[in-house]
Amino acid sequence: MTSRSDVHLQVRDLVVQRGGLNVLEIDALDIPRELVTVVIGPNGSGKSTLLGALQLVLHPARGTLTLDGEPMDADPVRTRRRMSASFQEALLLSMSVRANVELPLRIRGVDRRRRRELAEHWLERFGIGALAARHARQLSGGEAQRVSLARAFASQPEVMLLDEPFAGVDAPTRESLIEDFAEILSETRPTTILVTHDRDEALRLGDHAALLIEGGLRQTGKPTEVFDRPADRAVAEFVGTENVWAGRRSESGVYQAAGVRLASTAKAVALGAPALLCVRPERIVLSREEDSSANQIRATVRAVRPRGPVVRSELASGRLRLIAEAPWAAWDELGLSVGDEVIARISPADVHVIEDAD
Amino acid sequence: MDLIWDGIREAARLWWSGDAEIIEITLRTLAISAAATALALVVGIPLGAVLALRRFLGRGLIVAAVNTGMGMPPVVVGLLVALILWRTGPLGDLNLIYTPTAMVIAQLLLSLPLVIGFSLASIQSVNPRLIGQMWAMGANRWQVLWLLIRETRLGLLAAVMAGFGAAISEVGASMQVGGNLAGETRVLTTATVLETGRGNFEVAIALSLVLVVLAFIVNLFLTAVQQRRFVT
Numbered sequence: 001m002t003s004r005s006d007v008h009l010q011v012r013d014l015v016v017q018r019g020g021l022n023v024l025e026i027d028a029l030d031i032p033r034e035l036v037t038v039v040i041g042p043n044g045s046g047k048s049t050l051l052g053a054l055q056l057v058l059h060p061a062r063g064t065l066t067l068d069g070e071p072m073d074a075d076p077v078r079t080r081r082r083m084s085a086s087f088q089e090a091l092l093l094s095m096s097v098r099a100n101v102e103l104p105l106r107i108r109g110v111d112r113r114r115r116r117e118l119a120e121h122w123l124e125r126f127g128i129g130a131l132a133a134r135h136a137r138q139l140s141g142g143e144a145q146r147v148s149l150a151r152a153f154a155s156q157p158e159v160m161l162l163d164e165p166f167a168g169v170d171a172p173t174r175e176s177l178i179e180d181f182a183e184i185l186s187e188t189r190p191t192t193i194l195v196t197h198d199r200d201e202a203l204r205l206g207d208h209a210a211l212l213i214e215g216g217l218r219q220t221g222k223p224t225e226v227f228d229r230p231a232d233r234a235v236a237e238f239v240g241t242e243n244v245w246a247g248r249r250s251e252s253g254v255y256q257a258a259g260v261r262l263a264s265t266a267k268a269v270a271l272g273a274p275a276l277l278c279v280r281p282e283r284i285v286l287s288r289e290e291d292s293s294a295n296q297i298r299a300t301v302r303a304v305r306p307r308g309p310v311v312r313s314e315l316a317s318g319r320l321r322l323i324a325e326a327p328w329a330a331w332d333e334l335g336l337s338v339g340d341e342v343i344a345r346i347s348p349a350d351v352h353v354i355e356d357a358d
Numbered sequence: 359m360d361l362i363w364d365g366i367r368e369a370a371r372l373w374w375s376g377d378a379e380i381i382e383i384t385l386r387t388l389a390i391s392a393a394a395t396a397l398a399l400v401v402g403i404p405l406g407a408v409l410a411l412r413r414f415l416g417r418g419l420i421v422a423a424v425n426t427g428m429g430m431p432p433v434v435v436g437l438l439v440a441l442i443l444w445r446t447g448p449l450g451d452l453n454l455i456y457t458p459t460a461m462v463i464a465q466l467l468l469s470l471p472l473v474i475g476f477s478l479a480s481i482q483s484v485n486p487r488l489i490g491q492m493w494a495m496g497a498n499r500w501q502v503l504w505l506l507i508r509e510t511r512l513g514l515l516a517a518v519m520a521g522f523g524a525a526i527s528e529v530g531a532s533m534q535v536g537g538n539l540a541g542e543t544r545v546l547t548t549a550t551v552l553e554t555g556r557g558n559f560e561v562a563i564a565l566s567l568v569l570v571v572l573a574f575i576v577n578l579f580l581t582a583v584q585q586r587r588f589v590t
Binding site: 052055056057077080081083084085087089091093094095103104107108151155161 | 485487488490491493494495496497498501505508509
């Protein structure tokens with residue numbers, strides 16, 4: 001729990017409507033100071049709506065937003081001048097790169113010399129100093145995104161609002177951009193709200209996570225907690241916990257699901273109570289032979305699908321269906337193909353238990 | 359054919375000799391149309407921006423009225439302004455009828471819908487997320503308006519050209535509210551009508567050529583500004 005002085009932005013009882021329908025409802029959300037809060041959720045979950053409300057460009061039907069305890073809408077222009085924003089689209093104006101980066105400073109009445117200094121500095125920091133005189137329309141997607149981020153940092157904001165700023169650039173560009181961004185962020189430490197749907201981005205950049213589903217805040221916590229310990233089935237599905245099995249607690253730390261016995265170190269539900277057992281696919285280790293560890297499930301390979309750097313396999317053990325992911329090297333070493341028998345090993349620490357309300 | 363060639367020769371002679379009356383009429387034409395266009399821009403661009411960016415009750419009606427105004431016959435506008443400024447009319451006490459000010463008002467009313475309409479179309483074509491970014495950068499409403507003007511300068515210069523074109527080429531309303539008084543309210547269009555009526559075709563041709571060249575020079579300048587590739 002963050003103490004009050006560590007909370008920079010507060011959202012209370014927020015309701016945003018569109019066409020008379022509630023598209024975002026958040027009872028309480030605290031944004032910690034100088035940390036990166038990643039806002040994650042599926043499309044249409046209200047992530048961008050939340051950002052729009054914080055930017056004061058969307059007008060909530062109800063609720064209060066405060067910055068350092070002061071209502072944000074008391075003086076919207078002043079509030080916005082304490083913040084910066086960057087989006088998936090670079091949204092540059094038809095002017096030179098330098099003029100684009102100087103623009104927020106010009107809006108704030110910063111003198112020409114200082115503007116020029118800051119623009120040059122931030123363009124250099126993002127590795128695009130050589131592009132200063134170029135027109136914004138002549139940039140590649142990656143360059144434009146760097147300009148957009150340089151512009152966001154140039155005004156030295158207290159709060160940075162970012163809406164999928166890396167989603168529109170190709171993979172190699174994205175990788176180096178995130179690297180530079182993470183380094184700059186760790187030096188400058190503005191309070192940052194980063195909307196993303198990318199798990200790696202959330203884990204790499206986030207100190208704190210807030211997960212939205214269907215316009216509601218479903219879980220907050222450290223990003224690893226949200227991804228590894230989902231609060232309910234919907235969260236589990238979104239964060240990619242594809243193995244969600246209905247079961248019951250049979251004894252202390254032991255659960256039964258589809259006839260399979262699984263041990264878990266997770267916080268227990270009551271004895272005999274229904275539970276959802278969640279295991280991430282990459283947490284299942286495949287082996288040809290059994291050993292002495294707990295949770296070893298003998299299964300048959302039903303399907304094999306390569307997926308980027310990993311191989312994804314669908315396994316069956318009686319009525320239990322498992323999805324496992326293994327790096328290519330490990331998969332090749334196993335030499336498995338459809339129909340083969342395999343041992344799926346799951347550490348009890350990787351079996352997350354959710355009380356099953358259904 | 360001789361009539362046309364005589365007219366062109368006379369026009370060249372009048373230009374070459376620097377005819378005082380033609381210079382005076384030309385300067386007055388330019389002053390009245392420029393004033394009307396400037397006022398139309400000052401009023402029309404913000405109104406176009408409001409219509410482009412805001413949703414309110416009656417907006418559709420106003421946009422339809424603006425679109426109608428873009429094709430409004432000048433004589434109707436002239437009649438309206440004449441009725442208002444007529445000595446017994448609502449603003450008769452101001453004694454503006456048959457003055458250059460009355461002509462500015464009439465030309466303003468003719469070019470205003472064009473400026474509003476062009477501004478509305480230009481600003482509406484801007485990516486709404488870019489406008490959101492302008493607000494997000496901390497711009498106040500005047501700064502947002504300025505950035506929008508800058509961003510839509512191509513379309514807005516088309517508004518300037520259309521507005522100025524409507525003002526300088528208009529004749530009916532200027533006749534009705536200016537009266538075509540020599541040395542006071544005579545402009546190139548009204549003078550051309552007068553000289554044509556008198557059968558002085560060479561003078562009419564000279565005046566017409568001045569009008570065309572004037573419009574061309576102004577539009578050449580505006581086009582040069584519009585087509586400048588990069589403005590930093």
